[in-house]
Amino acid sequence: MTDSVDPLMVDPDNGIISREIFVSQDVFDTELEQIFARAWLFIGHESQIPEPGDFFNSRMGTESVLLTRDSEGEIHVLLNSCRHRGMKVCRYDEGNTHDFVCPYHGWSYSTDGTLVSVAGELFGVPHYRAGYDRKLDRSQWGLIPTAQMVNHHGLIFATWDPDTPSFDEYTGGFRFWLDNLAANTAGERGRVKALRGVQKWRIKANWKFVSENFLGDNYHGPTSHSSVDAVGLGPGGKEAPTRHGDNKKPRSIGSTSFFDLGHGGVTTAGYAWGYPEFEDENMTTYFQQRWQQREQRLEAEDRPIGGLGPSTMFPSMSLHAGAFPRALIVAHPVGPTETEVWRWFLVDDDLPEDIESWLRRWYLRYSGPAGLVEQDDMENWDYATDASTGTIARRYPYNYQLGLGMASPSEVLDDAVESSYLMTEENARNYYRRWAALMSGASWAEIDQARGGK
Amino acid sequence: MTGVRVEIVRSACAGYANCLDVAPEIFDLDEHDVAVVSAGEFPAEQRQLLEDAAHRCPAKAIIVTDAD
Numbered sequence: 368m369t370d371s372v373d374p375l376m377v378d379p380d381n382g383i384i385s386r387e388i389f390v391s392q393d394v395f396d397t398e399l400e401q402i403f404a405r406a407w408l409f410i411g412h413e414s415q416i417p418e419p420g421d422f423f424n425s426r427m428g429t430e431s432v433l434l435t436r437d438s439e440g441e442i443h444v445l446l447n448s449c450r451h452r453g454m455k456v457c458r459y460d461e462g463n464t465h466d467f468v469c470p471y472h473g474w475s476y477s478t479d480g481t482l483v484s485v486a487g488e489l490f491g492v493p494h495y496r497a498g499y500d501r502k503l504d505r506s507q508w509g510l511i512p513t514a515q516m517v518n519h520h521g522l523i524f525a526t527w528d529p530d531t532p533s534f535d536e537y538t539g540g541f542r543f544w545l546d547n548l549a550a551n552t553a554g555e556r557g558r559v560k561a562l563r564g565v566q567k568w569r570i571k572a573n574w575k576f577v578s579e580n581f582l583g584d585n586y587h588g589p590t591s592h593s594s595v596d597a598v599g600l601g602p603g604g605k606e607a608p609t610r611h612g613d614n615k616k617p618r619s620i621g622s623t624s625f626f627d628l629g630h631g632g633v634t635t636a637g638y639a640w641g642y643p644e645f646e647d648e649n650m651t652t653y654f655q656q657r658w659q660q661r662e663q664r665l666e667a668e669d670r671p672i673g674g675l676g677p678s679t680m681f682p683s684m685s686l687h688a689g690a691f692p693r694a695l696i697v698a699h700p701v702g703p704t705e706t707e708v709w710r711w712f713l714v715d716d717d718l719p720e721d722i723e724s725w726l727r728r729w730y731l732r733y734s735g736p737a738g739l740v741e742q743d744d745m746e747n748w749d750y751a752t753d754a755s756t757g758t759i760a761r762r763y764p765y766n767y768q769l770g771l772g773m774a775s776p777s778e779v780l781d782d783a784v785e786s787s788y789l790m791t792e793e794n795a796r797n798y799y800r801r802w803a804a805l806m807s808g809a810s811w812a813e814i815d816q817a818r819g820g821k
Numbered sequence: 822m823t824g825v826r827v828e829i830v831r832s833a834c835a836g837y838a839n840c841l842d843v844a845p846e847i848f849d850l851d852e853h854d855v856a857v858v859s860a861g862e863f864p865a866e867q868r869q870l871l872e873d874a875a876h877r878c879p880a881k882a883i884i885v886t887d888a889d
Contacts, residue, residue: 473837475879488841493837494836495836
């Protein structure tokens with residue numbers, strides 16, 4: 368592993384990014400150290416662990432972590448690796464237990480406050496008297512907790528780095544996108560639940576292709592998704608072309624980038640489209656009412672009406688913050704050319720049963736490994752990665768010059784720039800600017816000092 | 822009050838010795854590092870202590886039941 372990467376690999380000011388950062392093992396190893404061990408990462412949704420003892424087996428970077436709720440109801444994120452020989456102490460996707468007994472030698476950890484003083488503490492080792500003479504200091508050998516954790520209206524995030532800026536500072540104005548993701552269709556935050564069954568699958572692509580796709584790439588839609596749009600299932604919705612080649616003028620939804628924080632969205636904070644019309648009139652009426660409630664609530668709470676479209680929180684969590692769909696995807700790195708993607712769908716926690724059922728079916732048809740829109744994207748990510756690994760291909764950088772010099776400061780957010788034209792690579796350029804800042808190995812204090820504002 | 826019966830599942834016990842932390846006068850470990858109890862039945866006032874010992878056993882090798 369190298370400690371940092373050659374800064375010449377990324378040149379956001381001129382829109383030039385080396386292919387090396389998508390295919391190199393050295394760069395990948397450095398990403399694990401400088402990005403995934405330091406950034407705030409999404410862990411799971413609170414609704415996945417409602418009861419004491421509930422756990423969800425999640426992941427940070429390449430490593431397995433347990434999202435747990437202890438006997439007092441507190442949430443923890445613990446490294447799923449035994450302190451004795453590293454075995455995964457839990458191999459289930461989810462469940463309920465206060466004891467994690469390692470299947471290798473039996474070291475036992477607990478989240479039960481009557482057994483331990485700290486969740487994840489080691490509370491038993493086999494042959495403690497005969498083998499250790501009761502001298503092993505069990506308080507020093509508990510499961511490793513993350514350095515910081517936050518519950519943002521039900522969305523759980525954590526970081527391994529105690530020096531990482533606070534979650535609010537790290538997310539900046541992007542919190543409005545997260546607020547929308549965490550809110551029901553009437554705009555009430557903390558009123559959504561995760562549909563059971565997180566979808567997980569592997570693709571032969573670099574993880575950044577996933578993040579970049581949702582970050583602000585409105586450019587690929589008309590080309591990549593024209594066939595799903597043509598049959599009325601695509602992301603273009605009612606505005607979409609109904610047949611190949613029938614492209615209408617793009618809507619002026621803008622594109623927002625958080626200049627030095629690296630997050631981005633394909634729509635602005637000030638722009639929002641209402642909820643769609645459905646074949647079922649009852650659904651149309653229901654969601655029209657919810658939209659009105661949302662508008663009133665957001666105005667009363669001084670929250671911007673927009674921030675609903677596809678977006679990415681640096682580095683690897685992407686989301687659709689509106690209801691159609693309301694979903695999130697995390698691109699977990701496996702290797703430079705392999706990624707494990709996890710997809711959650713979130714719905715209002717009080718939806719009528721028939722509407723929740725309709726949404727579930729629609730979400731699954733849209734995104735996930737069987738989703739028609741996602742399949743379009745996966746083809747691109749896989750083939751682009753593969754065709755960039757060759758000796759000759761690696762000599763030539765990618766072009767990120769779309770909309771270069773065409774962004775201006777946001778009127779709604781004080782830490783973002785916006786592009787008035789929806790097709791731009793401003794978001795990607797700023798994402799890689801942030802990427803390069805972390806990859807340089809600079810401390811958070813140094814990174815903060817170098818922030819140039821918008 | 823009903824007395825309490827304590828049974829050790831010898832095949833499950835792994836010598837964690839947590840029971841000794843809770844009730845050293847009741848539990849011990851034999852030459853095979855397997856838990857043994859000082860008696861088969863105990864008075865009702867020791868029920869909480871015995872249930873604590875069972876709760877602290879990672880192997881769930883301590884079974885506490887009502888005596889007949």
